[in-house]
Amino acid sequence: MKWEGNRESDNVEDRRGDNDGGGNGGGGGFGFGGRSIGIGTIVVALLGSYVLGVNPLTLLNILSGGGGQLSTQQAQAPHQTQAPHSAADDRTTRFVKIVLADTEDTWGALFKAEGGSYVRPKLRLYTGSTETACGPGQSASGPFYCPADQKVYLDLDFFQLMQSRFHVSSDFAEAYVIAHEVGHHVQNLMGISEKVDRARRTQSERQANATSVRLELQADCFAGVWAYHANMDRKILEKGDVESALKAASAIGDDALQRQAQGHVVPDSFTHGTSEQRVRWFSRGIDSGQIAQCNTFEARQL
Numbered sequence: 001m002k003w004e005g006n007r008e009s010d011n012v013e014d015r016r017g018d019n020d021g022g023g024n025g026g027g028g029g030f031g032f033g034g035r036s037i038g039i040g041t042i043v044v045a046l047l048g049s050y051v052l053g054v055n056p057l058t059l060l061n062i063l064s065g066g067g068g069q070l071s072t073q074q075a076q077a078p079h080q081t082q083a084p085h086s087a088a089d090d091r092t093t094r095f096v097k098i099v100l101a102d103t104e105d106t107w108g109a110l111f112k113a114e115g116g117s118y119v120r121p122k123l124r125l126y127t128g129s130t131e132t133a134c135g136p137g138q139s140a141s142g143p144f145y146c147p148a149d150q151k152v153y154l155d156l157d158f159f160q161l162m163q164s165r166f167h168v169s170s171d172f173a174e175a176y177v178i179a180h181e182v183g184h185h186v187q188n189l190m191g192i193s194e195k196v197d198r199a200r201r202t203q204s205e206r207q208a209n210a211t212s213v214r215l216e217l218q219a220d221c222f223a224g225v226w227a228y229h230a231n232m233d234r235k236i237l238e239k240g241d242v243e244s245a246l247k248a249a250s251a252i253g254d255d256a257l258q259r260q261a262q263g264h265v266v267p268d269s270f271t272h273g274t275s276e277q278r279v280r281w282f283s284r285g286i287d288s289g290q291i292a293q294c295n296t297f298e299a300r301q302l
Contacts, residue, residue, distance in 0.1 A: 224285020
């Protein structure tokens, strides 16, 4: 992915190393009802024992809407002592700022073309835990978006986990993760998130999960729309980039994660979509570049 030298966003808050009390709040999964939306919500089921020392099946149960509570000690990420940022950290921070700026330029132009105005989200870098307007945030949930404060939250350790656990290591795959969360911001600005939130309040657990899947797949499609326009306008894509993003989308499908965590899948508990679905909707966005092609809520087949 070609990104060096491009514009950097000034909407990034670097709060790494801050201790703002986020670690004192319950479990690591987030959903609707005033809480947040995350690409890695179910990832914690697979990585729980690896990162937190928590039984992944317990976490899977919690994240899929089941019972159970984590103790504060379990919910908190491991204690980290803040050290000076390395050269690699600085490069990754610059990368995040440039990708966010690219999404700002793309969505700003798309909203303007439709007679609207794009409100740029903030992106907070943090380590371990952080306070949000949606409640305490945990890095164990993966990157997430909070509609209440219109911020994307990202612990850069997630990119390391992508490499070590899923063997996905490319700039564009990481950009896809950021673009997916920005996709949730777009949904928020378009009023989609609020409609989904209201619908989920009257639905059964199975129906609410199915609605969440449609929301997540649309965010994947929106990430593809960003990539299409960013490449058309700024020629960011290089050989192998799209394949790496598709690999990342496939690796974090609900079926793939559940199969690795417990040896079988429970479709009614899916909240993000299968590997095949995530690949399909990201591909649909990057192939068409059209927001209208991302209407997962009216699609007969996901």
